[in-house]
Amino acid sequence: MTTRNLRAKGALAALALGLMSTTALAGDVRIMWYSDGVEGEVIQDLLNRFMEANPGINVILDNVAYKVVQEQLPIQLEAGEGPDIARVTNLKLLASHWLDLTPHLADPEYFNTNFGAYADWMREDGSSAINGFMTQLTLTGGFANQTLFEQAGVEMPGEGATWDDWVNAAAAVQASQGTAAAFAIDRSGHRISGPNVSYGANYIGADGKPAPVDAGTKEFAQKLVQWVADGKMLKDTWVAASGSTYRAAADDFVNAQIPFYYSGSWQIAQLSSKIGDAFDWVATGSPCGTAGCSGLAGGAGLVAVKYTQNAAEVAKVMEFLAQEDVVREFSERTLFLPAHKGVVEKGGLVWQTEDKNVGPALDVFIAASTQIAPNAASLPSWTWATVYYGALANRISQAMAGEMSLDDAFARIDTDVAEAVAAAGGN
């Protein structure tokens, strides 16, 4: 072999090594993942097990903030980039970017049978694609600080109690215990949509496009604004920010600053770990309005991204994570409600916690899931839901801050939604 040949081969080898270090290897599967509680550790554990069984597939878990999934993932997807798999809540609006896993799955029927009820939440209208599965179901609902209620000598409202009943009872606790407010709701249009529906709201028009703000939404929005003015609803979540910025009030509940907190089932793990044995707390379900006692279902889905170069490997990862025993373990360890039909039907989940508050709380949410009103049930699979939620949060908080009247806020919500729909090409 000549010296020249040797040099050329050496250069080629160096080039190959360089390329290997900068590009994804065939067999790499990158997952964009956010966590509300301990699920990041649990999924990593499960993935390690998967990689041991499948040495040819390297799964990289990118743990990111929820904001990254909300703000950066859509831009990556629009550019035809992004991870191979993502854990997403904004499933419907991004549906055009998900991969149809059907041709890559060994048993597509397994997905249809066990996750089919929620498949429309993530796929394009009219499609029968299998894009992924829900890692957990969530349901909005309330939590009460039982210790504060007991200390105040105020009886907690029972089944069928209305929003007014709950707020008045919490206000009595506020007066007695000197808490910052009686209650708080996360700053999010999604969070007030269950209560809106409980007062008869319907966001979806006859043509499937957004309907103007109706009497149901107006009634609950009026109550919210009044409760803020009365000092019953914590200002720090809704009034303190502008735009459609999301703000949770979980820390205020954890710090016993509010006796009643309306959020959702995904908070259970966090409340358990942060509150510990500082006080007793209970889940209350959704208070009732004039038309029902509905929460809003939702959840996070694990979806395959259609720009992946490794569709076969992605499908293998999804098949593993969707297995009944894996879903069961994930739910038991994360304290999330499962979306797997088989797991739900068999029941008997053993929640892995020593916190006595957790099991009953999860049971309350499971029971409340039977009370979801039809107008709320259709929202997760409705394309324009997030647009509507954004406008609600933006404008109602302006009314709470005294910047505009509620009537003006309602008019602005209609305009904002119409403009957003037009901008998205929905006319």
Place this chain on the structure above:
Amino acid sequence: MPRVSEIAGAVVTAPLAWAAQAIDPALRFWQRLTGQGGMAAFFLLPNMTVFGLFVILPLIFNFAYSMTSGTALFLADREFVGLAQFQRLLDCSDFTDPATCQEDQFLIAVRNTALFVVLQVTLLIVTATITALILNRELRGRSFWRAVFFFPVLLSPVVVGLIWRWILQRDGLLNAGMAGVGLEPINWLIERNWAFAAAIGVTIWAHLGFYTLILLAGLQAIPKDLYEAAEMDGTRPGRVFWRITLPLLMPNLLVVIVLALIRAVQVFDEAFVLTGGGPGTATLFLTQYIYEVGFASLLKNPGLAAAASILMGGVLVVLTLLQLAIGKRNEKRAKLK
């Protein structure tokens, strides 16, 4: 015998020397062909390429986006709408009342930003001048105090926002202290005027050191003999300040004012972390409006955000030209002296 450091130096510089030798003939040929101007262009090329790629090109794209609508990312997929986005931003029947505007929050953001610029820059300049005058005196531990005032400049704006949020929030450090001495706590970030004042105060705290440093350099450049002469004449301290210090500090002061104006128009990170634009829209500033509309909102509209950023860019261009004019005037004066 060569030292280790010399050997290490030779090893590090050898590849550079080889590279320089390798391109030397090509460079000589280029110089013969184009003269000295060509060589200047050659050496500027890497910098200009980076500048063009990361500043000029995005600017051109931004103009293009501002004339399109839709939610698509690629220009080819977006609908050309001409100046419609600008029209939408400026569509007001009464500019004193945001409620009459199609994009009411844009006008609110403009008004908030204008008020913020006037108040923050005025207070910042006055505070920076006073601080510089104090730090220019013969103080014990002067270097320490200078470092203390400059320290916040080194902090990340997000850290600044978080620190002050922790201090000013309802159950924060300040309210804990006030409650400790029997005062009624104030919800600093929820009351409109307090939140606005907090945004001003925190940004002043964060940037004061930088402007103080420039003014301090200006103060130290003033000849000492002028002060000695004034002292011998028995001139009052106030008169010394107005007749000697201020006129001679004016070139630095003008630069500081324009820089502070530019920065104030761009206010975002500290204020966003501190107040999130609230309460309501009380601290919604122009940059946050653009960020919300373009990226963060559930009602994204990149074309509208691009148009708003161009309008804001127009203001910044005027201020930058002002800064350049002041710089040139100072340069001319220095030459005349």
